Amino acid sequence: MSHTIVLIGGDGIGAEVIPAARRVLEALRLPLTFVEADAGFAAFERTGDALPAETLRLCERADAILFGATQSPMTKVAGYRSPILQLRRHFDLYANLRPAVGEGVDLLIVRENTEGMYSGRERVEDDGETAILERVITARASARIVEAACAWARRRRGRLTLVHKANVLKETCGLFRRVGLETAARFPDVAVDELLVDTAALQLAQDARRFDVIVTTNLFGDILSDLAAGLTGGLGLAASANVGAGVPVFEPVHGSAPDIAGQDKADPRAAILSAAMLLDHLGYVQPAAGVRAAAYATAHTGSTTATAERIAAAIT
Numbered sequence: 425m426s427h428t429i430v431l432i433g434g435d436g437i438g439a440e441v442i443p444a445a446r447r448v449l450e451a452l453r454l455p456l457t458f459v460e461a462d463a464g465f466a467a468f469e470r471t472g473d474a475l476p477a478e479t480l481r482l483c484e485r486a487d488a489i490l491f492g493a494t495q496s497p498m499t500k501v502a503g504y505r506s507p508i509l510q511l512r513r514h515f516d517l518y519a520n521l522r523p524a525v526g527e528g529v530d531l532l533i534v535r536e537n538t539e540g541m542y543s544g545r546e547r548v549e550d551d552g553e554t555a556i557l558e559r560v561i562t563a564r565a566s567a568r569i570v571e572a573a574c575a576w577a578r579r580r581r582g583r584l585t586l587v588h589k590a591n592v593l594k595e596t597c598g599l600f601r602r603v604g605l606e607t608a609a610r611f612p613d614v615a616v617d618e619l620l621v622d623t624a625a626l627q628l629a630q631d632a633r634r635f636d637v638i639v640t641t642n643l644f645g646d647i648l649s650d651l652a653a654g655l656t657g658g659l660g661l662a663a664s665a666n667v668g669a670g671v672p673v674f675e676p677v678h679g680s681a682p683d684i685a686g687q688d689k690a691d692p693r694a695a696i697l698s699a700a701m702l703l704d705h706l707g708y709v710q711p712a713a714g715v716r717a718a719a720y721a722t723a724h725t726g727s728t729t730a731t732a733e734r735i736a737a738a739i740t
């Protein structure tokens with residue numbers, strides 16, 4: 425059986441690291457079919473749509489999507505919606521898996537990926553002086569993300585830390601905490617503790633080795649996963665998976681890095697490690713382990729293409 429993978433480079437270095445990851449995947453000689461598709465800010469400027477209908481159509485028929493990065497404007501641009509946020513929502517990819525590995529650290533952040541402060545329910549009052557965001561937390565999304573995190577903890581070292589800010593956000597984080605603890609109680613083989621998000625940041629910085637699986641809400645997970653990446657080799661090595669109901673999306677945690685784009689400078693290893701997560705997900709467990717070992721054993725040469733070549737050559 426062959427699998428179809430849609431490759432979306434996107435903007436900036438995204439369009440460089442995805443071909444590099446493809447190079448490595450092709451070296452494995454697996455029955456994979458690659459289809460390239462367009463998305464991002466450049467696509468938006470060209471077509472008026474950051475995630476063109478044709479791209480979505482290709483994604484719907486695929487087994488997995490490997491996504492680079494897209495440039496997100498800092499201010500509101502009429503008609504622009506972040507393609508990665510659209511894909512997460514479209515396919516109901518409710519779990520964002522972000523491993524951080526290195527220097528005695530081996531942890532997995534399981535980030536809720538569909539609600540919280542990413543609800544999109546944000547507005548400015550008529551006077552232009554007050555901006556309001558609705559932070560949406562539901563029992564359903566909280567239960568399913570903690571369930572996913574418990575399943576991962578079971579497959580790992582059996583420990584789960586629930587991260588929230590229920591001392592201040594009594595209703596939203598309060599609900600996440602209550603449903604989370606109830607859900608985790610159904611996994612007696614998983615040892616559960618909880619931390620406030622500020623304390624979690626401190627403990628990550630001081631001793632990340634104590635963590636196995638961390639489960640948290642959307643924005644907290646976004647921030648803590650960058651912190652965890654910074655502790656374990658930086659964004660050059662940070663990979664992620666968006667999984668849930670529909671076609672899964674694998675992406676490096678880094679962005680489009682316009683400052684170094686177009687110079688063949690970007691470290692392709694985060695994209696290559698994301699491709700390894702994709703392989704695992706499709707059941708190619710041995711090839712995934714080979715890619716991972718080669719990526720960790722290879723330093724970034726300073727050239728995207730040269731590093732990818734070396735990794736492809738190092739796969740045994």
Ligand code: IPM
Nearest residue numbers: 494496506508509646677679
């Ligand atoms: C990430 C990114 C995205 C996010 C942006 C680009 C919308 O920072 O995947 O971590 O905030 O989720």
Ligand code: MN
Nearest residue numbers: 646647650677
């Ligand atoms: Mn982020």
